[in-house]
Amino acid sequence: MQAVLDVVSSALLLGGVALAVVAGVGLLRFPDLFSRMHAATKPATLGLLMVCLGAALVMDDGAHSSKLLLVAAFQFLTAPVAAHMIGRAAYRAGTGDLDALVVDDLRGVSDGSATPQAVRGTRTDGTAMEDPAPEVP
């Protein structure tokens, strides 16, 4: 039983670390902020969950395991919020590469030059998408 737990835990630890390495490579290689964020949010949720689960499996003390699971649960609450805040702040500050976006639903919304209904379902080059999102009542 202990050997099985060790193998599962090792696989989870190595998987989480592999995600961290992939995120590091993505941070270096990707061209703009939004694609870098896409790479960097993988170890923040899935990688940390795998590592915390792997560590919790081999801990002798239940208090230690519960602390690790608490970190994983808290991470799932905060990581999307933090990523959303960075993305929104970067968009409003105009630092992301907005010309590289295929669909930009926020274009014209922040500065009030267009209504959300007029912008929804429009590509950055002005052409309409084939299947625009339904209107929100």
Next chain:
Amino acid sequence: MTTVALVCYIGLAVASVAALVRLCLGPTVPDRIVALDNLLYVVVIGIAVAAATTGSGAFLGVLVAVSLLAFVGTATVARFIERRGGE
């Protein structure tokens, strides 16, 4: 388990060097925040790996504190950029 720990630490070293390079190169403040955030998660993962491979729970309090700090720091600087601009 010792071999696993060694491989994990080498991988985390590579990941943290990549995040540090992005932190230095920038070019904008949000890029640096994303890199710094990533670096903190590498630290958290490293502490969890150390706890798993040694079986000691001594640093698990640090784990909780660093993961909280990562969120608070990111949220604070994001608010700051939104008011001031990201250059």
